[in-house]
Amino acid sequence: MNETIKKHLEEHQSVLSTLESLAPQIETVARHMIQALQNDNAIFWCGNGGSASDAQHLAGELIGRFIGNRIPLKSIALTVGGAEGSCIANDFGYDQIFSRQVEGLGAKGDVLVGITTSGNSENVLNALAVANQKQMTTIGLLGKGGGKAISLVNESLVIESNITARIQEMHITIGHILCDLIEEGLNLKA
Template sequence: MNEIIKKHLEEHQAVLSTLELLAPQIDRVANNMIQALQDGKTIFWCGNGGSASDAQHLAGELVGRFVGDRKALKSISLNADSAVMTCIVNDYGYEHIFSRQVEGLGSEGDVLVGITTSGNSQNVLNALAVANQKQMTTIGLLGKGGGKASSLVSEAIVINSNTTARIQEMHITIGHILCDLIEEGLQLKA
């Protein structure tokens, strides 16, 4: 087997084997999301690069569907509206791309999930700070020790790895688990 393939698969499996330790945090996050959705609130997601893709993917799983046909759930990826994003970047700067949206769209009781492999993405940190001011529930899907974001969130799920690719792989796995728990908790499975 090619050594690069073997290295990636072994590292993936090693990090994956630690996810069971995060089960209590995952369960608490799912329960927070279920409660917010039951209360008519919205789950917002944000991230950069691959984490932006994860944010869009997971918002889509909730608005569309994860397992089977069901009613749409209120979920928005803050990195999906190019007109809003480019306006904010042009007028305020990249570090405000998410916080400005949270300021305008977020309400008390909503959930903001900040996805950052380093835990130090300034635009995500700013969004979490604004969400906390608005009394939203803040969740961090983090890596590399959690970074500055770990002290800004209501609940941190920190992947025990310093490798961005492995962290991203675990974030999407956890995101899918959250979607499944939400559908089950809201009794929406087909």
């Protein structure tokens, strides 16, 4: 048992040590998000499985609060469950579940963050394509080299790992950093 724990912690530390090299891109992404929010635009998030949970988590940090009490920020996790999700999946296919929502809700100047550890989730790729057509800023929280998504985003944050769990851990770390930078950039810190 101890070897398994040690292996996970060592992998985590190894991948975490590479995040510093992404600092300039993280700052650029934060600036895009701050500008969108200053212009009364929204930040949309989407992903599958664990990445869907990360999308909901990070949207919640902004619409609710991250560190201190402040005004809610326009931040929405695109849904896969519920009536709207099952309607889109049934009528158009699961690969359109996010793109239909972006088409209906997104506007020029909004931000779409596509979270995919492989960079190849078809429904995220379709959402990014629609967001680009709508002149939204597209961000990719990616892994495994970035996959097809890397060519569809304005800014990419690619985690240097092929291990899904480590990629997800770094995505949430980056997400928390972005939330902090957004609150700081909007002068919302107490």
